[in-house]
Amino acid sequence: MLLEDLGLVGNCRFAALVDRRGAVVWCCLPRFDSEPVFARLHDDRDGGELLVGPAGGEVGAQRYVGDTNVLETTFRTAEGAWRVIDFAPRFFLYGRRFRPTQLVRILEPLEGAPRVQVRCEPRLGWSKASPRAVHGSGHVTFEGFASALDLATDIPLTNLDGRGFLLTGRRHLVLSWGTVVDEDLAPLCQRFMAETVAYWLTWVKRCKIPPLYQREVIRSALALKLHCFDDTGAVVASPTTSIPASPGVRPRDLRHCRLKDAPSAIRALHSLGHFEEREDYIRFLLDVAGSSPTLDLGPWVQVDGSSCPDERVLDGWPGFGGDSSVLVGSPSKRQPSEVLGSLVLAVAPAFFDVRFEAKQSRAVLDLMERLARRAIGVEASGDAPIELRTLDNLMSWAAADRMASVAARHRRALAPELEAEAGRIRDRILSRAWSPALGSFTSTFGGEELDSSLLRMAALRFLPPDHPRLTGTIARIRQELACAGVRDVLRLVEALAATGDVAGARAAMDRACSALSPLGLASEAVLPSTSRMRGNFPHSASHAALINAAFAASPTWAEVA
Template sequence: MRLEDLGVIGNCQYSALIDRNGSIVWCCLPRFDAEPVFSTLLDEKGGGVFTVGPAGGEPGVQRYLPNTNILETTFRSSSGSFRVIDFAPRYFQNDRFFRPTMIVRIIEPLEGTPRVRVRCEPRLGWSKGTPGRLVGSNHIRYDGFAAPLRLTTDIPLSYVTDVPFALTGKKHLVLAWGPPLEDSLPAVCEQFLGQTKRYWERWVMHCDIPPLFQQEVIRSALALKLHCFEDTGAIVAAMTTSLPEAPGSGRNWDYRYCWLRDAYYALAAFRLLGHFEEREQFIQYLFNIAASAAPSLSLGPLYRVDGAPDLEEFILDDWPGYEGNRPVRVGNAAATQLQHDVFGEMVLALAPVFLDDRFVAERSQHGLDLLERLAQKAIEVAGTPDAGIWEFRSDAGPQTFSSLMCWCAADRMASVAARHRPERASHYRAAADRIRAEILEKAWRPDLNSFVSSYGGEELDAALLQMAPLRFLPPNDPRLHGTIDAIRERLSHGGWLMRYRGDEFGETSVAFIICTFWLCEALATVGRKSEAREVLERARSALSPLGLLSEDYETRNLRMWGNFPQAYSHVGLIHAAFASSPPWSDIL
């Protein structure tokens, strides 16, 4: 089961991964960080699955309906052809978004009389227990979950057990968590499909996109939107757990949570796209987290989608893992780490509210107070040991990227203070200058012609490519160009960038996808746009046939690895495309 052969559907409440055989192989209900209902992605034999496919098992051809998150899989066999439309309903209704926890699958014959198999076998989360099964007149109820789970269909229920049947007309299946579907099934499914299609088309129509790489940006924008948990404003890093960064690496992590850092980068991508409601929702999420934090504002790097910090990590010994790659982990021990860069990223997330007059209605004393607290915390921790952006589980030290983000916090707060609290502006400007001077003194290595990952260290760090778009140095500064070139030369792997050479788990053997996009963005920022476009053209090759990206890329076998789809990777593509593309005024 290759990640390249998976599509994703969702509605900002939940998501599901669907393979070319028409099987839902991963789906957690009722939200991203819940236990899985369908889970053959991590246990092909014992995990739950929901399949709609041809009786002979022929794989289909997937595509998205243009400018939507509606997935179409077309199957062809000797008996005929048909298509399956999969989607999660989402549209605006009664002044709010309608996004039920509901999977809709529509089966439509195209030619001949195809024979179809339908199999729906959910599992009771991590226990992999089989739920009770109660058959009604046109539905099957699955008992044992925290809420009712019911499959409603106009297919004879005797056939919803993997028994082949002839498809002579359009059929419908709706799996609902919570309130069941009681209305006319065909009519409701068609209504949901039409409304959901129009919603996504309008959402894309309101996106800003660059002249180059338009389709890649549109698909990345749609995929990124599906990582938003609209109920609280959280943005998850990925929709899966324990997909290894590389085969046999042991780097199998649970990413179904909200990393504050990742959320900021996602918000920055939405800003480029011209969408701002995600930032408004995330700020409320951040307010809730800050309100429950200690007076010292000791933020963790990640939280559950409801803002809870309880993310104790444990291993499921009876799960074989993706392609047999153990371990399968639930929770993430990084939640207890010190990652000082997070304060800078939160300042960057909030600062536009107080610098951009389009958002004057969002301003409040509460928000400005929180911004100051975050900036002051960043100043206090700058240059002190932490685990850093890559969450090293070995001994912590002063990480250059963390200090860079602390500088950003002080620098941007100085601009905000100049407008809203001028008596504090000089304090933040002096702090920014001090942190900047410390980075220049302790992280620059003339012998390497590059900044290094930690104070006094000698290792390179691809995250330091962010020095360019963050404006730490002027675009013509030779130290900035030296760092870009050193990272490009020494962390390159088959034309792709690794984030670093190795850690306590050993040497890295795969590229970390966002790092190549960071290289593209950095090159464009310093005026080397032709090089940037060359990098981006090569990076396009990692996209799946559906335009999706995972976390890591194995350049030797040209395979995706890591959790999928990965918000960070799509964020990187969006930033790189905007940075390397000419303005529309040069095109039109």
């Protein structure tokens, strides 16, 4: 199975991956971090899937229906042509968001007399046990789940076992969690599709886009939106777990909210002009921070804001490609400076936007001050790693610097102290992370290694854009990025653009765009040796980084129009 061959559908409550055979190979219900109902992604034989494909097993061609998250897979066989349209309903009904936990699949003949097969084989989560199927009138209920899992269809139930049958007209399937559809499926599915298509087209029309890389930005915006969990405002790192970023690397469960990714996602949503998503995410971050009296925050939280369960390895799962472990939960490793600094960076812009006045309360200011002080004091508290990472110190500096700016506007007496702290940390980085021999900053104090995290100095405005230490670091890392991942290249795009190398930024941007899937989706990583996608897929941080890089590398509209 190739990640490049998977399409994503969802409605900001759950997500599903559909392959070119027409099979749902991954879907967790009722929310992103629930146990999987279909998990062929991690077990080709026993993981379970919902297949709607040609009777002969042929693969189709996928595309999205315009600027939407409605997926279309078209099959052309010797018998004829047909397509399956997949989507999760999302639109406004009676003035409120309507996003039921439902997956709609529409089979539509195009020419000839195609033969198709339908097979629904759900699994009871990680146990891989098969639920008991109870046949009703036009639907099948699968028992054993926490809520009812029901498949309503106008296909004869005897044809749901994978046997081939002639597709003579439009047919429909609706997979529902917690409800049973008792309406006439044909008009219901057509109405849901029309409303869902209209919703996504309207949402995209409200996006701000740059003059360049418009198609890539639009698809990344749609993908990023599908990683948003409406109920709380959280943004999950990925809908999947345990796809290794490279051979031999321990996989991770990314079906949670990674707090360190928040500044990039917030910035992308701001660039796109989507205020509500940004407001919801900031509220979620403040709720997470406010619920921890000691601010002892790990890098991951669940979509409801609670702590992630400890990481564990599941027995009996061969994993993606049959050669990796399947993990759930998150490691208990703490990264306090990076997490705390990220929270300050993510929330600080709200204090310069009058539309966030309700968030600019004394209580929120107190919380922001505590976050900044905690980030600044990490080293003194003994939480800093023995081998001091430059990134930890950079994020401590960013917390002090941004909170000083907030204080200058909202709590003036505090500003001088924070400015002094930012200067102290900045001097420490300049003296201990700089290598004259390399002509570059290094990843650790006194070390010799480099990594792409140092490129964040440009976007964070740690040094002036023409400072020789900044340009030297960018040049040095650029030499070593020949085999880097997508996000590394996107960080390079922003760094080059920030220092005035627009041509270099656009060349790097073209390279990053070439690593997207045929549908425009981004993975966690790309293997240099094969150019194949690896890592959890899709990856919200990669899409946010692409949006930010595209705006950085593109001219403004005033320059082109």
